[in-house]
Amino acid sequence: MSKIRVLVGTRKGAFILTSDAARKQWNVDGPHFAGWELYHLKGSPVEPDRLYASQCSGWFGQMIQRSNDGGKTWEPVGNKFAYEGVPGTHQWYDGTSRPWEFKRVWHLEPSLNDPDTIFAGVEDAALFRSSDGGQSWHELAGLRGHGSGPNWQPGAGGMCLHTIILDAAHPGRIVIAISAAGAFRSDDSGETWRPINRGLRSNYIPDPTAEVGHCVHHIAMHRSRPDVLFMQKHWDVMRSNDAGESWQEVSGNLPTDFGFAIDVHAHEPDTLYVVPIKSDSEHFPLEGKLRVYRSRSGGNEWEALTKGLPQRDCYVNVLRDAMSVDTLDPCGVYFGTTGGQVYASADSGDNWAPIVRDLPAVLSVEVQTLP
Amino acid sequence: MIRVVLPSHLRTLAGVRGEIKLEVKDKPPTQRAILDALETDYPMLLGTIRDHVTQQRRPFIRFFACEQDLSHESPDAPVPEAVASGSEPFCIVGAIAGG
Numbered sequence: 001m002s003k004i005r006v007l008v009g010t011r012k013g014a015f016i017l018t019s020d021a022a023r024k025q026w027n028v029d030g031p032h033f034a035g036w037e038l039y040h041l042k043g044s045p046v047e048p049d050r051l052y053a054s055q056c057s058g059w060f061g062q063m064i065q066r067s068n069d070g071g072k073t074w075e076p077v078g079n080k081f082a083y084e085g086v087p088g089t090h091q092w093y094d095g096t097s098r099p100w101e102f103k104r105v106w107h108l109e110p111s112l113n114d115p116d117t118i119f120a121g122v123e124d125a126a127l128f129r130s131s132d133g134g135q136s137w138h139e140l141a142g143l144r145g146h147g148s149g150p151n152w153q154p155g156a157g158g159m160c161l162h163t164i165i166l167d168a169a170h171p172g173r174i175v176i177a178i179s180a181a182g183a184f185r186s187d188d189s190g191e192t193w194r195p196i197n198r199g200l201r202s203n204y205i206p207d208p209t210a211e212v213g214h215c216v217h218h219i220a221m222h223r224s225r226p227d228v229l230f231m232q233k234h235w236d237v238m239r240s241n242d243a244g245e246s247w248q249e250v251s252g253n254l255p256t257d258f259g260f261a262i263d264v265h266a267h268e269p270d271t272l273y274v275v276p277i278k279s280d281s282e283h284f285p286l287e288g289k290l291r292v293y294r295s296r297s298g299g300n301e302w303e304a305l306t307k308g309l310p311q312r313d314c315y316v317n318v319l320r321d322a323m324s325v326d327t328l329d330p331c332g333v334y335f336g337t338t339g340g341q342v343y344a345s346a347d348s349g350d351n352w353a354p355i356v357r358d359l360p361a362v363l364s365v366e367v368q369t370l371p
Numbered sequence: 372m373i374r375v376v377l378p379s380h381l382r383t384l385a386g387v388r389g390e391i392k393l394e395v396k397d398k399p400p401t402q403r404a405i406l407d408a409l410e411t412d413y414p415m416l417l418g419t420i421r422d423h424v425t426q427q428r429r430p431f432i433r434f435f436a437c438e439q440d441l442s443h444e445s446p447d448a449p450v451p452e453a454v455a456s457g458s459e460p461f462c463i464v465g466a467i468a469g470g
Contacts, residue, residue, distance in 0.1 A: 035380055059431040059465040060380060060419040076384065076415040080423045 004326050005070065005368040006334055007051065008342055009038035012360035014053055016071045019355075023332055023346040026355045032074065033065065040107050040321055040364040043070075047115035048368050052134060054105040054120070062104050064120075064134045077134035081105070081122055084141035090124065091153035100124045100144070107321060109164035119190075121161035125152060125178040127190060140190035143176070148195060148212040155179030155215045155234070156280075162320055163219045167226040175229065175244060180205075180215035183231070185244050196244030200233060217260045218320040222269035230272050230299070232262040232320070237274055239299050250299025255286050261323035265348060266331040270298040273325075273333060273349060275318040283338075284315035292335070294349050308352035309343065316341070321364035328369060336362025373405055374460040381420075381463070385413040390460055399449035402434060402441065405461055420463060431466040 006017040013031025032038075036055045044050040049070040055063040062081065065074040087100035103123040111117035116133040126144050128137040152159060163177035172189045175196070182197040195211050205213040215234035222228065231238040231247065235258050238247040251257035256276045265271035274293050278286050285291060290309045293302040316339035326332035333349050336342045340359035345352045372392040382388065393412065397404035403426075410417050421428050426446070428434070434441040437451045437459050453459035 057380065058468065059378070059429070060384075061422075061429060062418065063384070063415075079418045082424055 002328060003370040004328070004332065005043075005048075005370055006324075006342065006344075006355070007041040007043065007053075007071070007364075007366040007368070008336055008359065008362060009040050009053070009321075009364035010336075010340070010360035010362050011037055014038040014041055014055075014071075015356070015359060017342065017355050021328055023326075023328075023344060026344075028356055029071070031360075032071065033063075036063075037104075038363065039105060040366070041071075042108050042110055042366045043368045044110040044115040044118075045112055048370055050110070050115045050133075052108045052110060052118055054108055056104040062102075064105065064108075066134050078130065078136050081120070081126075081128055081137050082139070083126060083144070084139045085145075088144075089150055090159060091151060093154060095153075097150070100126070102126075103158060106160045106162045107164055109166060112166050112168050119164050119166075119174070121164050121176060123158045123160035124154075125159045125161040125181060127161055127164070127174075127176055129190065140186075142186070142191050143184060143193045146184075146193045148181070151212055152178065152181035153213065163216070165219060165221050165229075167221070168223060169226045173226070173243070175219060175221070177216040177219050177231075179217065180234070181212050182214040183216050183219060183229075183244055196240075197247070198245065199240075199247030199249075200238065201236070201249075202234065204234070218262050220262045220264045220272065222264040225269045228269065228298070230262055230264060232259050232274055234258065234280060237262065237299060250295070252295070252300030252302055254293055254302050259318075260320040261318045261335060263323045263325055263333070265333075266325045266327040267329060268296070268331075268348075271296045271348070272299065273323065274302075275323070275335065277317060283317040288313050288315060290314040290316065290337075292333070292345075292349055292352075305345075305349045305352070307350065308345075314339075319363055321366075322362050324365045324367040326367045326369045332367070334365050334367055336365045338362065372457050373400060373408075373454060374457055375405065375409060376460045376462040377416075378463060378465040380465070381416060384415055384419065387413075392457075398455075399452075400455050401447050401449055402444065402461075403446040405450065406446075431468055433464045433466050435462040435464055436460065 002021045008015040013034045015030035039054045041053040051067040053065040089097035092098040107121040109119040120128040165175040167173040229240040239250045292305040316337035323335040338361040375391045393408045
């Protein structure tokens with residue numbers, strides 16, 4: 001019988017939530033790395049007990065932890081993230097130039113076919129790769145060096161590379177996203193890159209349709225249809241049918257199209273989920289009602305999912321990496337909040353229940369479906 | 372032997388309890404020599420106290436000893452004799468900056 005393992009990163013440690021396939025009774029294990037910020041944890045798709053975790057602290061900097069037993073034990077591995085060459089400058093919030101400076105790892109993306117290969121998206125924005133299980137890290141400097149880097153600027157959370165999408169159908173293809181630079185794609189395993197932001201419109205930058213400068217919050221893809229990408233931008237939910245060459249808005253009837261998280265159903269590539277947030281200055285749900293919105297048509301037509309979610313006095317946020325799905329049938333959907341709740345639905349979003357209610361603020365949620 | 376006190380999170384990371392005792396060959400010992408010896412014995416601490424590349428103290432780390440703040444001393448200046456002799460510990464402290 002399958003099992004579900006939910007990897008939860010929070011402001012004060014990591015938690016591992018496990019259940020059988022019924023997804024009704026949960027075991028909560030943690031905190032791991034108590035007191036540290038766990039921006040992201042993720043397991044290898046080819047060796048699921050191989051987990052990687054990004055552990056950081058304003059005092060002590062960045063650590064990378066690795067587990068070979070599904071999170072029972074951990075060992076620190078390499079934490080040296082050195083930019084290639086002279087890092088150069090990017091824009092600061094006030095438009096002045098500021099040197100690139102490593103701050104933390106936002107997202108870890110294990111290779112689709114090698115448990116020892118893993119990508120790290122970092123702040124200040126860059127992509128690193130390790131091919132020795134996280135012991136050593138090397139920047140894929142073609143991204144930062146492709147030309148537009150001096151024009152990138154930080155979003156409110158920092159200038160972070162937060163999304164990394166690997167494509168099994170096109171082994172050299174990597175799609176990444178940076179706040180606030182936009183989306184970029186490589187077709188040669190990260191050697192060379194180009195921006196893929198045509199069709200995005202952002203009224204908070206001088207040229208709303210500029211090639212770079214867009215605050216992309218997250219991108220999701222269904223593995224069976226890799227050319228179709230869904231994006232939650234600062235404002236606007238977007239869709240691309242051509243691997244990012246062009247984008248069309250699919251916000252449709254959403255009550256607000258600001259938000260952070262977006263994900264795709266495991267078995268229905270046109271079913272997607274977002275959590276609308278009121279605005280960029282009010283990071284909580286509209287009217288104090290926590291609602292996941294589901295589209296079964298690839299966007300534009302959305303329905304509110306509310307059963308089991310608080311429908312009054314709820315003022316939490318759901319961050320960009322804090323939503324994930326399992327691969328059981330029916331598909332399970334999970335998300336975590338800045339109020340410390342992790343909600344799960346075992347029926348594609350129709351009904352929700354909290355797995356836990358009182359964790360530290362949740363930064364990330366990843367789900368593993370184990371045999 | 373030089374005695375070093377780590378903050379709680381770094382003791383957990385290093386898998387130690389209480390003070391650490393280090394053999395520091397440089398005479399007189401300096402901050403740099405102490406940190407070099409510490410990172411050699413506990414490589415998981417690399418990057419947590421000083422930057423990997425610049426070797427500069429991380430901004431929210433302080434060095435105290437003998438009721439003095441040594442954070443802004445040159446890393447190549449000798450540490451106080453009481454630290455060198457082992458009668459006082461070299462304290463690595465996380466700055467008070469909220470929780």
